[in-house]
Amino acid sequence: MILVYAITPIHVGAGRSVGIVDLPIQRDAIGYPVIFSSSFKGALKAYCGKDAINKDGRIDCPDLAKEESQSDKTKAEINPPNPEKLGVALCCCAFGSEPLGSSSETGILTLTDLIPFAVPVPAEKNVYLYLTSPYLLRKISDVLDAEVKSLDKYTKKANGSSSSVKDERLEFLKGFSELVSSILKALPQQHNTNIQGNLDTIVTISEEKKERIFVDNAFHRIKIDRQKIAEIDKKLKEETLNEKLREELENKLKVGKVLEALNNLGALTSNIEDKLIIIPDDDRYLFDKATLKVTRNRISLNTKTVAEGALWTEEYLPEGTIFVGGYLINDRVNNYCEYYKKQAKLNDIFQVVESLKEERFSNGEFYLSLGGKETIGKGLVKVRWW
Numbered sequence: 001m002i003l004v005y006a007i008t009p010i011h012v013g014a015g016r017s018v019g020i021v022d023l024p025i026q027r028d029a030i031g032y033p034v035i036f037s038s039s040f041k042g043a044l045k046a047y048c049g050k051d052a053i054n055k056d057g058r059i060d061c062p063d064l065a066k067e068e069s070q071s072d073k074t075k076a077e078i079n080p081p082n083p084e085k086l087g088v089a090l091c092c093c094a095f096g097s098e099p100l101g102s103s104s105e106t107g108i109l110t111l112t113d114l115i116p117f118a119v120p121v122p123a124e125k126n127v128y129l130y131l132t133s134p135y136l137l138r139k140i141s142d143v144l145d146a147e148v149k150s151l152d153k154y155t156k157k158a159n160g161s162s163s164s165v166k167d168e169r170l171e172f173l174k175g176f177s178e179l180v181s182s183i184l185k186a187l188p189q190q191h192n193t194n195i196q197g198n199l200d201t202i203v204t205i206s207e208e209k210k211e212r213i214f215v216d217n218a219f220h221r222i223k224i225d226r227q228k229i230a231e232i233d234k235k236l237k238e239e240t241l242n243e244k245l246r247e248e249l250e251n252k253l254k255v256g257k258v259l260e261a262l263n264n265l266g267a268l269t270s271n272i273e274d275k276l277i278i279i280p281d282d283d284r285y286l287f288d289k290a291t292l293k294v295t296r297n298r299i300s301l302n303t304k305t306v307a308e309g310a311l312w313t314e315e316y317l318p319e320g321t322i323f324v325g326g327y328l329i330n331d332r333v334n335n336y337c338e339y340y341k342k343q344a345k346l347n348d349i350f351q352v353v354e355s356l357k358e359e360r361f362s363n364g365e366f367y368l369s370l371g372g373k374e375t376i377g378k379g380l381v382k383v384r385w386w
Contacts, residue, residue: 001144001147001169001172001173001176001324001325001326001327001385001386002114002324002325002326002327002383002384002385002386003261003262003265003322003323003324003325003383003384003386004035004040004114004322004323004324004325004370004381004382004383004384005265005266005269005320005321005322005323005381005382005383005384006317006318006319006320006321006322006323006380006381007266007319007367007380007381007382008319008377008378008379008380009292009316009317009318009319009378009379010025010035010316010317010321010370010371010378010379010381011023011025011314011315011316011317011371011372011373011378011379012025012026012035012036012039012370012371012372012379013025013026013314013371013372014026014027020293020313021293021313021314021315022312022313022314023312023313023314023315024315025291025315025316025317026039028113030135030284031284032116032133032135032136032284032287033116033119033287033291033317034113034114034115034116035113035114035323035370035371036113037111037112037113037114037325039370039371040111040113040114040325040370041095041109041111043368043369043370043371044095044111044361044368045059045091045095047360047361047366047368048090048091048094048095048356048360048361049088049091049092051084051087051088052084052087052088052091058098058099059088059091059092059098060088061088061089061091061092061097061098061105061336062085062088062089062092062336062339064335064336064339086340086343086344087359087360089336089339089340089343090336090340090352090355090356090359090360091356091360092105092107092334092336093107093108093334093336093337093339093340093352093356094107094108094109094353094356095107095109096334097334097336105334105335105336106330106332106334107330107334108329108330108332108333108334108337108349108352108353109327109328109329109330109353110327110328110329110330111325111326111327112143112146112325112326112327113325114323114324114325115136115139115140115143115323115324115325116132116136116287116317116321116322116323117132117136117137117140117322117323117324118130118131118132118272118276118321118322119131119132119287119290119317119318119321119322120268120290120318120319120320120321121213121214121286121289121290122213122214123211123212123213124211124212124213125210125211126211126275128268128275128320129213129219129275129276129277130269130272130275130276130277130320130322131213131219131277131278131279131286131287131290132183132222132276132277132278132279133278133279133280133281133283133284133287134184134187134278134280134281135281135284137180137183137184138184140180140324141177141180141181141184143324143325143326144173144176144177144180144324144326145177146326146328147173147326147327147328148170148173148174148177150328150329151166151169151170151173152170166350168386169386171254171257172254172257172258172261172386173386174251174254175251175254175255175256175257175258176258176324177251178251178252178254178255178258179203179224179255179258179259182201182202182203182252182255183203183205183222183278185203186201186203186204186205186222187205187278201225201228202224202225202228202229202232202252202255203222203223203224203225204222204223204225205220205221205222205223205278206220206221206223207220207221208220208221208277213277213286214286214289217279217283217286219277219278219279220277220278220279221276221277222276222277222278223273224255224259224273224276226256226259226273229252229253229255229256232249232252232253233253233256235249236249236250236253259272259273261384262322265322265382265384266320266382268319268320269320269322290317290318291315291316291317291318292315292316292317292318293313293314293315293316294313294314294315294316295311295312295313295314296311296312296313296314297310297311297312298310314373316378329349329350329353333349337349337352340352340355357385361383361385364384364385364386365382365383365384365385366382366383366385367380367381367382367383368380368381368382368383369381
């Protein structure tokens with residue numbers, strides 16, 4: 001699972017438009033904001049191979065045919081593996097070779113689109129709140145389910161190495177899935193403003209009557225009860241429960257760790273459990289109101305006036321936006337992965353992916369430029385990779 005937090009406004013463009021906004025952001029088929037996986041993968045690949053970019057702007061993947069021309073013994077004794085070359089091979093293992101490279105290899109990582117989990121919007125009393133919708137949560141739920149099943153399948157096939165890392169990732173995935181599921185399950189009761197819930201209810205939704213977003217729009221507030229999570233923890237420690245109920249409560253308990261991760265994601269996400277709101281999918285136009293529209297121009301240095309045709313409007317998702325993405329590990333392993341496994345003396349492909357995060361992506365927490373307008377400070381994001 002991958003969490004992305006926008007430190008500055010993001011413009012991942014969809015090309016030119018004939019509408020009011022000349023350069024709109026990417027949207028899915030329904031009209032909701034999204035960052036397509038191809039854009040995100042390109043940014044990750046560039047970050048991973050930043051020390052091996054050639055004059056054509058592409059990554060120089062190692063020539064494995066040349067590497068294999070010497071015997072293993074000769075290579076080990078005369079020409080031991082170069083750490084930089086191994087690092088580049090790791091990038092090519094994960095994201096595939098370049099189109100014009102010496103070999104054609106598909107990367108082992110399948111990345112999903114980045115789906116907005118919550119978008120900050122101006123609020124009457126709280127300055128800002130975090131907006132989401134049932135549609136976005138269901139999209140995220142599908143991604144999380146696919147990741148959980150993929151990881152379960154792979155863990156059974158693996159030989160037990162890196163089990164603690166796999167368990168940690170699986171725990172977080174199930175916790176986030178439980179959070180999303182709890183919000184969706186609370187939706188049918190959203191018109192009951194006096195929901196108390198039982199011990200197992202950690203999320204309730206109530207109509208907000210005292211505040212507005214965008215000046216005049218009402219909404220429903222998502223309430224995540226940390227006290228209920230603490231009570232579940234106590235119940236698990238003190239009571240004898242059947243296996244099914246214990247598993248359900250343990251998943252709810254994992255929501256606490258997810259909230260902690262979200263709170264620590266960025267300065268704007270602090271106490272996010274008190275700021276989440278949800279609107280019906282029919283009101284998705286509010287996400288359009290949440291985006292920034294910036295009109296820019298290009299000035300002639302001679303006349304100090306706008307150059308002909310150099311006035312345009314760009315669209316951005318605001319700073320503080322939280323995205324959720326997923327990744328799967330393909331069963332088909334390419335030659336770069338086999339080369340890295342052999343040289344690094346690793347046992348399975350999961351260890352290779354963990355090495356990728358540790359060596360090329362700062363142990364899974366790093367900063368990245370995503371989308372356009374990098375030189376004017378746009379598109380700076382923080383990435384947390386589980």
